[in-house]
Amino acid sequence: MKYILGGGMSGLIFYLCNRDYKIIAKESKGQCTDSTFILGPRFLHYNLDNLKLLKKLNITAKEKTCSIGYYWHRELLDAHTDDMRREYFDKSRGVNNSVKLDISSLNEGITEFKYFDINFNTLCDQLFNIAKDDIINEEVIKIDYIKKKIYTTNIYEYDELIVTIPRKTFYSLIGYHTASRFLISKSVTFIKVTTTPIDMKDKNYIYIIDHEYPYYRITNYIEYYCVEMLGEIDEVECKKIFKDTYITSKIVKDSQLITLKSEIVLKNVKFLGRYGMHDKSLKIQDVVRSSQC
Numbered sequence: 001m002k003y004i005l006g007g008g009m010s011g012l013i014f015y016l017c018n019r020d021y022k023i024i025a026k027e028s029k030g031q032c033t034d035s036t037f038i039l040g041p042r043f044l045h046y047n048l049d050n051l052k053l054l055k056k057l058n059i060t061a062k063e064k065t066c067s068i069g070y071y072w073h074r075e076l077l078d079a080h081t082d083d084m085r086r087e088y089f090d091k092s093r094g095v096n097n098s099v100k101l102d103i104s105s106l107n108e109g110i111t112e113f114k115y116f117d118i119n120f121n122t123l124c125d126q127l128f129n130i131a132k133d134d135i136i137n138e139e140v141i142k143i144d145y146i147k148k149k150i151y152t153t154n155i156y157e158y159d160e161l162i163v164t165i166p167r168k169t170f171y172s173l174i175g176y177h178t179a180s181r182f183l184i185s186k187s188v189t190f191i192k193v194t195t196t197p198i199d200m201k202d203k204n205y206i207y208i209i210d211h212e213y214p215y216y217r218i219t220n221y222i223e224y225y226c227v228e229m230l231g232e233i234d235e236v237e238c239k240k241i242f243k244d245t246y247i248t249s250k251i252v253k254d255s256q257l258i259t260l261k262s263e264i265v266l267k268n269v270k271f272l273g274r275y276g277m278h279d280k281s282l283k284i285q286d287v288v289r290s291s292q293c
């Protein structure tokens with residue numbers, strides 16, 4: 001049998017283009033579970049790979065421009081400098097800048113980009129509807145890669161395995177604990193609020209670089225705003241910060257990836273997506289391409 005580990009956007013896209021697989025997932029749709037709350041700035045970038053994906057799903061979507069702002073010394077700017085990038089890296093990763101700067105910091109230096117005007121979570125819902133009969137909703141607790149067996153409350157034998165669950169988790173599941181410890185990631189709290197704590201003007205999302213603010217990014221979704229904070233911030237603390245603008249929040253473990261990927265080669269195992277690859281620069285178009293859609 002062929003299995004995909006993980007039922008988030010990456011696992012679902014791979015399934016769309018490779019229907020002879022089954023998906024094993026602790027939680028279907030992964031980070032896209034709640035269709036009324038998008039976690040952070042998620043945009044389907046305007047390019048040929050994503051167009052291919054939309055065509056496969058019979059979806060037409062208009063082209064739009066996403067504009068990004070930078071809040072620095074209490075001023076909203078259109079562009080950023082290297083100093084700002086370095087400081088933002090420290091703040092959003094909770095490390096100091098002696099650590100190698102990764103290129104994904106401050107959106108890879110881009111100040112605007114084109115995207116397909118489609119709700120990220122609606123797209124996920126459509127992908128889920130196609131895959132749902134082939135999803136096994138179980139948590140993987142161990143993998144024996146010599147015997148090629150996946151353990152949940154059941155045991156599944158695989159010939160081919162696509163891994164979209166976090167690389168760190170996968171290493172633990174196969175008992176490769178040294179490598180698992182080497183890969184650093186941190187939790188992020190996404191907070192849904194009614195109004196923005198900082199005037200965003202016409203920007204779709206802004207990076208807040210100043211350290212005096214506890215949050216590091218805000219996205220404008222018109223009906224609500226999503227604010228991101230590093231770490232696991234409970235509801236009481238969120239309410240203290242955002243007062244009566246607070247609607248809800250969600251903690252995503254291992255969301256912020258710090259180190260770059262480390263490679264191991266396992267026969268019949270392929271890693272896919274941002275978390276499977278442990279590479280923060282990866283986006284949906286990379287998953288579409290690797291899935292050979």
Ligand SMILES: Cc1cc2nc3c(=O)[nH]c(=O)nc-3n(C[C@H](O)[C@H](O)[C@H](O)COP(=O)(O)OP(=O)(O)OC[C@H]3O[C@@H](n4cnc5c(N)ncnc54)[C@H](O)[C@@H]3O)c2cc1C
Nearest residue numbers: 006007008009010026027030031040042043140273283284
């Ligand atoms: C803030 C943010 C913004 C982003 N913005 C964009 C963007 O604008 N454009 C873009 O193209 N990409 C963006 N990305 C990247 C990427 O598209 C998303 O992160 C995407 O939703 C990730 O999907 P995934 O399937 O790889 O992971 P997830 O959605 O995290 O899915 C992981 C799956 O693995 C399962 N799992 C985990 N452990 C186990 C286990 N032990 N057993 C069984 N199942 C398990 C989970 O239940 C889940 O189903 C963004 C990412 C983040 C964090």
